């Protein structure tokens with residue numbers, strides 16, 4: 056019988072007392088509230104229910120408040136994202152004074168606190184008038200804090216730099232110690248390691264201190280506000296020698312911290328771009344500079360050169376002719392340029408791929424030795440991935456965007472700040488250095504046929520995009536005026552432009568994520584789903600910093616042994632859009648012709664490659680890297696790892712190549728556009744021409760096997776079952792990588808995360824013993840857990856069969872969301888109950904009391920993998936080996 060309202064309240068007050076006495080944990084208490092009061096009442100009454108605690112036990116009150124906020128985060132997504140990504144200083148156009156900022160920064164770890172140029176209110180502007188430059192629309196001057204001694208990411212305060220150096224050393228150490236030996240360590244669950252660490256939360260993440268940021272009323276208002284900022288000058292940077300402004304993936308004038316910082320100096324600025332493909336590639340197979348990306352880069356550089364010329368400047372191109380020796384490196388090119396120009400300062404915006412970060416650190420220290428000041432600014436992501444910490448959150452659910460956002464919320468980095476206006480002009484040197492022509496970089500080389508004619512594969516890409524910064528802003532404007540209104544519910548549609556199409560601009564830094572976030576928040580329609588996408592982007596970079604092998608090495612050890620197909624014919628058919636499945640083919644042809652497809656279609660083609668063709672995810676990753684104009688090592692690798700069943704966050708679904716069309720292309724418009732040979736088929740058969748009667752095929756002018764290919768595989772169900780059984784096989788074979796309690800896969804942790812979990816600072820990473828592996832249960836597809844219990848069952852009979860059937864309305868999505876939420880609540884309650892039982896049992900043992908007998912007639916069942924799991928793996932690290 057359901058308890059009455061009074062009973063519920065009594066129960067809740069009793070439990071609250073238990074929390075106060077430390078006998079119940081806050082998360083468990085919250086779960087019980089949700090269970091007995093229901094969603095609505097908990098939402099409306101929880102905060103008043105715990106209000107008495109604010110004076111009696113304020114730390115506990117804060118913890119409970121943040122559990123509540125965490126739970127309802129999706130409903131107040133803007134606030135959530137704001138907190139998560141530390142845009143707490145957006146609350147006013149008055150830019151925060153340093154003291155206020157430091158209050159919001161995490162006191163312990165300033166190592167990776169980075170910021171863009173700090174804007175200060177007029178009254179705080181410093182520096183001599185000779186260097187005050189009027190920029191952009193208003194008489195805005197630029198400022199920064201003091202100049203730093205070495206080229207860390209700003210702000211260049213000495214103490215922070217030291218911390219940064221420590222951080223860099225620790226990262227290096229991480230690399231050295233991670234994954235060296237086979238020893239598997241028994242990881243004792245500690246408070247900070249298992250799920251939410253409430254103690255830490257109050258210490259590090261006082262949510263009450265962060266106010267909800269006020270949004271600018273409209274975008275124009277924000278820009279005007281930016282334009283009115285008066286920015287002071289650093290004293291030590293006022294050398295008259297030219298400054299090298301090293302552009303990389305920040306090809307923009309708007310909101311470019313390094314560019315604005317270069318203006319502060321009052322010296323001539325020499326913008327330079329160095330092409331060094333070997334450095335881009337890094338140590339493994341990343342295909343960082345694929346064909347389509349290089350083509351985009353060529354065009355973007357061309358446009359950017361014109362933009363710089365419009366403000367009276369010029370872009371110098373250099374090519375690092377790397378042949379595996381230091382002579383051909385970016386450092387070498389910079390040194391030569393420094394010699395030629397006499398520059399004593401190099402400024403750039405930071406990049407976060409581990410190998411590029413390492414390269415930059417080497418450049419900085421080498422130049423510093425030569426007496427050249429070098430500074431890096433943060434702007435590529437919303438959050439510097441090296442500053443994200445799991446402290447206070449734990450590792451449960453790692454890999455999901457919710458977990459990532461909780462980490463950001465609990466450990467706020469430096470404030471995001473307001474976007475910066477573009478400069479109106481750049482001071483020029485009296486003499487420009489030589490450089491090479493853009494064509495010499497060889498970014499847009501087209502292959503030649505035997506007869507000498509060129510194969511211009513880029514013609515359609517050229518037609519499809521405007522490669523300039525203005526093009527980025529036009530796309531953003533168009534999206535905010537139109538697509539954004541359909542984004543929340545219809546972003547999966549392939550037949551309508553409902554997403555922003557901004558990914559290539561974000562990748563090449565033609566649009567800063569900060570600018571995008573501000574505009575998105577200032578727009579009339581602000582779908583939370585869109586804002587979360589930027590958190591996804593940051594999450595990918597965080598994962599790459601934790602797992603530098605992400606682009607080529609499966610994160611789940613046992614899956615490395617998966618039986619993958621090596622059928623080159625299948626791979627070729629997939630790459631060329633000739634699989635015989637119209638939806639897959641349309642998407643792959645769109646990719647080839649335009650260098651892009653939307654997120655939903657990427658899921659469709661990835662599912663097809665992996666679950667049906669059984670080809671390794673690395674093949675998909677590499678093809679995407681070569682053909683996408685937005686190919687991004689971090690995002691692409693994370694998504695392919697997840698889709699390829701090897702990443703931290705298993706996709707809990709498989710897209711069916713025919714049924715998915717119901718959601719994304721119900722009338723076949725998309726297929727007709729990219730597979731024109733099918734255009735005359737009736738809607739009924741457009742996604743399955745093999746079912747079309749011969750007479751209709753004839754009328755549509757289609758001959759299967761000639762004008763359109765036969766299907767490369769026909770028995771989809773069988774292929775899926777095979778894939779499932781292959782996974783089960785490796786999970787059985789490598790049982791040491793499956794958590795016995797939860798059925799989740801176990802993933803070796805990088806030492807940076809182990810250090811955080813053990814409460815060690817990164818710089819003390821040495822305390823984590825080399826050669827030991829720490830394993831963590833990670834999000835695992837439910838059907839895999841179930842299949843382990845019944846390995847021979849076919850995919851169709853698995854109650855958690857992950858194949859999405861496709862849907863025409865959002866009802867299915869909503870139902871799934873409902874089930875996930877319900878399961879999550881259930882699993883939290885279940886865990887709370889278990890914890891309580893354990894505590895009671897320990898207490899009885901200590902007191903020498905007998906253990907209670909199990910209730911007769913109510914046999915207590917050990918949960919099995921057949922039970923419904925939430926998508927978040929149950930339990931933290933509990934598996935002793």
Ligand SMILES: Cc1cc2nc3c(=O)[nH]c(=O)nc-3n(C[C@H](O)[C@H](O)[C@H](O)COP(=O)(O)OP(=O)(O)OC[C@H]3O[C@@H](n4cnc5c(N)ncnc54)[C@H](O)[C@@H]3O)c2cc1C
Pocket residue numbers: 546554555556557558559561562588589591592593595652653654655657658661679683685686687688690691692694695698
């Ligand atoms: C297998 C696979 C591979 C992918 N490879 C890439 C890639 O190489 N480069 C890339 O930028 N995106 C990649 N994505 C993510 C996503 O598909 C694209 O970012 C998105 O389709 C770009 O279109 P949009 O700008 O209209 O996105 P919108 O939906 O308008 O989103 C806005 C921005 O958010 C970011 N974003 C959106 N979705 C994601 C995501 N899932 N993960 C991280 N960031 C996201 C992008 O920067 C995007 O431009 C991949 C997805 C899958 C399934």
